Amino acid sequence: MQAFLSPSVSAVDSQWAMQITASGQFSAPSALNWQAALTAQPPCTAASVYRAANQALPEPLDQHDVWFQTTLTLPEDLAFLHFDGLAGPAQIFWNDVQIGQSDTMFMRCSLPDSVFGAQRSGTLTLYFPALNSLLAQRRPRPRWKTRLVEQQQLRWLRTSLLGRMPGWSPAGAPVGPYRPVWFERRQTWRISQHRLQPELHGNDGYVRFHAHIQQTQKLKRALLHVGPHSAELSILPQDAQRSELQGELFFPEPQRWWPHTHGTPHLYTCLLELEGENQHLMLPLGETGFRSLHADQQDGGYTVYVNDVAVFCRGACWTPADVTRLYAEPDVLRQHLELARDAGMNMLRLPGTMQFEQDMFYQLCNEMGIMVWQDMMFANMDYPVGDAAFADLITAEASNFLQHTQSAVCLAVICGNSEVEQQAAMLGQPAENWRNPFFAESLPALCQQWRPDLLYIPSSPSGGVMPFQVDAGIAHYFGVGAYLRTPDDARLSGVRFTSECLGFANMPEDSLLDRMHGNGDSPGAHPSWKQGVPRDHGTAWDFEDVRDHYLTQIYQTDAMRLRYADRERYLALTRRVTGQLMEQTLQTWRRAGSGCHGALIWFWKDLREGAGWGVVDAHGQPKAAYYYLKRSMATQAAFLTDEGLNGLACHVVNDSAQTMRGTLTLRLLRLPSSTTAEVSLPLELAPHSQWQQRADALLPYFMDTAYAYRFGPVSHQVAALHWQAEEDSAPAAAGFAFPAGHVLPAESHASVALQVVDQDAQQVQIRLCSDRFLQAVHLQANDGQCSDNYFHLYPGVPHTLQLSGVAANTRLQLSALNLNGALKLAFPAEAAVS
Incomplete structure (x- = not known):
């Protein structure tokens, strides 16, 4: 019999209805008047259903019960009904009888056919009780309180903090079936659990495989296919209903998976072939790749090596493509990730305040060569890991994620949490309270069991004398930014790897401003505008104040007066100043001799319309900051740095796998158009290398390139470094410096x-x-x-x-x-x- 891909999966495509009711008003689905319900279609949330209906969501949503219902006829060959994600604690009803529940939104909830009983048609209802009613239950108090959220008992509930973080997260907490709902049909063989681990030994690859199979027919033969290679697996019968498979596949000299900045992200399709007396199935196991990964942490540093090549990790902290629905169609997700890739980003971090991403995200990152730093979904709070039930739940949650993403070669870092250690330390807790046993022992053990190829970090930030100090380990760096430090602080602080940095209120383009406020209206202090400007909860300032501080300093103007006196000039400067600061800081960290080996911008996409932290706006359109980052994160880059009395330094970086050959030209310009010096040299740069030289070493005599000595008036206002490849008629990269300032x-x-x-x-x-x-x-x-x-x-x-x-x-x-x-x-x- 010819092999075929198993047709055992189908989506639940029936129409759903949704209602929001007062907390505790109804105890059974049949008591509701469903004639007044809104139409819904998972994946969705209550907020996305109201958005689609163009109606205002009842707020705060956590004070209300939320109900979803559909009418179903169950397939005769149903094996399981799967809910890939239910946002918020949920109860599941079949014809008014509760048949299941979900206690975490971060793990699939699966119901076997047996729970549905004899009735094969009826109503399926999802009930999400008001979160505030669950938070009101008496539980032990935390050892510290965080300002990130207002309700400290959220630490007990496994749901997203989105919509629950005042200051920067918009209202509309996620509640509902935010991931697909689907049927799994019975088949001859079913993989109940498997482990697929590609490894490199020298230049050769090995794939270790182990699986548990549920069966209705005895297995006669099993083969693992990875790319063009196959290996027969050992079949170990357990009983009439179960078998165990194990074996190893040898893959001579595979093409390696690289981050796109350093090479080609080669992938290989994996299939499990099963054969019985009269059945022959090919079960897809996804795509995977071969790469080695380790981190050098000597002397407090943190350098990621991929395939034994040091990689400067740069990118952003990812925010959902659709923060309301928490699910994006594949073409939308692809557009976002292509935008990130084209900006030179080779790593995206999923912060612990939000969510695990949908499967397509990891598949696309595999394909595009974007490494993923994955926080587990914990942030800032004192989690009750000593409670046995809670510990079991989060252990199952972590195990599920690690198993589910086994083929994600893009996955590089597992981080226990976001800012738990920092929060404890800043609030004066003793060092023994900073890290609990789950993050210190249980989680790294699970990573070793399921994904021994990954890097593990217990908390972001961590590693310094204090977790929040930036000159050792993993840092969150906001010196240039929230703490109003001058740009040279990025060098003085000795940052080694920053998994959050450079958070600014980045101004969107005019098209969005006109959409928000009408043509010609100026952003200002109006509450509707300020809702889109992030702030740390409880502070007397916001990140627009931060941006305007730097605008005033760098462009020697009064930002507040300019905002009201000359709207166009203000917008022009405010868009550019945050990108300029990001560009300068990234170049400082990427220069030869820097001790920094990673920088992830806070963050990717605005959560709502306005001047948010995102480098793209709430509709996915790049802001000015995006383009500055694109140049500073480029695979092949040329730039200048100010070395004080030592003048300007010229830098060329070649992260690619190809040799760079061409011409490097340094030019000094007296405005408006007089070149006072120009020098060119041929340059060949090996793959994965960089070059630097002082500008004074290239010029025929001393020209005070950085205007550091200030002997008389400045001789040039602009210094430019252009890199031009042999085959190109225009420069492929350029860097600029302004010795006399940016005005x-x-x-x-x-x-x-x-x-x-x-x-x-x-x-x-x-x-x-x-x-x-x-x-x-x-x-x-x-x-x-x-x-x-x-x-x-x-x-x-x-x-x-x-x-x-x-x-x-x-x-x-x-x-x-x-x-x-x-x-x-x-x-x-x-x-x-x-």
Whole structure:
């Protein structure tokens, strides 16, 4: 018989109804009047159902009971009904009889066919009791209290803190079936548990496999397939209903999985082939890859090595693509992850305040070569791990996740929690209370059992004399940011690896501002605007105050006065200043000789409309900060750093697996367009390496490149470093420094030429060239997206970028910080733009 993929899975696609009622008002599903219900379709939450109906969600939701119901006819061959995720403690009813419950939203809830009894048709109801009624139950008090949440007893309940963290998390706590609901049908053989572990020994790969099989027919043969290779497995019968499989597959010289910045993320399809007397099945086991992973923690550092190559880990703390629904369609998730990958991000951290992601997230990260730092879902609180029932629940939760993600080669770090150790230490707890036995012993043991290939970190941050000190171990660095330190603090603080950093209230583009407030209305102190500006709960300031502090310092203006006197100038500066600080800090950490080997921005996407921490806005559109990060995180990058009295230093980084060959050019510019020095040198840079040299070593004589000695007036206002590959006619990377500061004279006579270099149905490649230096150029297409933005244009040096979604009549508007007015750019008449 020909092998085939098992047809044993089908979604529950019936229409659901949802109601929200007063806490404790009804004790049985049949007591509700379902005629007044809203239509729902899992995966969903109560908040997403109200959003779809364009109605206001009753708030606070945790004071209400939430009910979901559907009418079902169960398949005759039903084995299990699976709920991949129920947000909030839930009770499950079949025809008014409770048949199950879920105590954690972080683990699949599965009901066997036997619980449904003889009735094969009826109503399936999910009841989510008001969370506040559960929190009101008397339980032991914590040893410390956190300001992250208002209700300290949330530490007992295994649900997300989203919607429950005042200051930065929007209202609308997740409640409901936020992951798929599906039938598993009976089949001849079912994998009840398996372990698949790819390993590298030298240049060769081995895949160890072990599985428990439930069966209705005796197994005669079992084979494991990984890519082009196969291995026969040993069958160990346990009884008539169960067998055990074990074996090892040899894979000679596999192509390795790399983070995309350092190589190709090679993957291999895994299948389990089972054969009996008259059955032959191929069961998919997902895709996996081969890579080695270890961390060097000598002298308080933390350097991640992939395939024995040191990797500077950079990226962001991930936030859900749809924070209301907590589920995103595959194409939406792909768009977000492609945006992160294209920004040079090779690691995303899932913080312990939120959720585990859906399966597709890990599959796409596998495919795209993005490493995942996975916090377990614990944050800031004193969790009752000494309670036996709670300990059993979180142990099952962790085991389930580790087993479920066995094929996720992208998974690199398991972190016990977010800020538990920091919170305890900051509140004066003795050191023995910082880390409990679950994070110190139980969880690392589970990781060793199920994923021995992963790195384990007990808490983020941790490792210093105090958990929150930044010069050892894992840090949360907000010196540049919330603590208003000058940019050189990023170097002075000796950061080694920061899993949270550079949180700013990043201003979105005008299109979102107009959508929020109407054309021409200015963001300000109005409550509706301030809702989208994050703050730490209980503080007298917010992160807009932080941003305006740096705007005032760097651009030598009064941010508050500018906001009200000149809206356009204020928006122009405020968008750029946070990206500029991020870019400068990342370059400081990536420079040769830096002790820092990782930086994850806080965070990826805004949780609501406004100037949130996200580098993309609430609708997934990049903000200015995104483009600054894209250049500073690039696989091949060139940049300048200020080394004080030692002048400027030139840096070129090649993280890629290819040799860089080309020309490096250092230019010094006296505004508006006079190059006072220009020097070029051929440069060849090996894979996974970097180069640095003092600017003074390249120039023919001393030119005070950083304007450190200040002998007389500054001779140049701009220093530029351009890297141009052999085969390219325009620089592929560039870095800039402003020795006399970022406030440049206004320019009124610039001319910018636009050339179409290449085009296809999806995008157009253009080249811009200016006769004057233009600072932080913003290019706006009326119907398209730019691959780069907020970049500097050096006189006579072309800059290449791609436009997507443009039409034949597209007009581009170019603005810059030092340009009076804006330039209108049109495509050449001979360019037939698709």
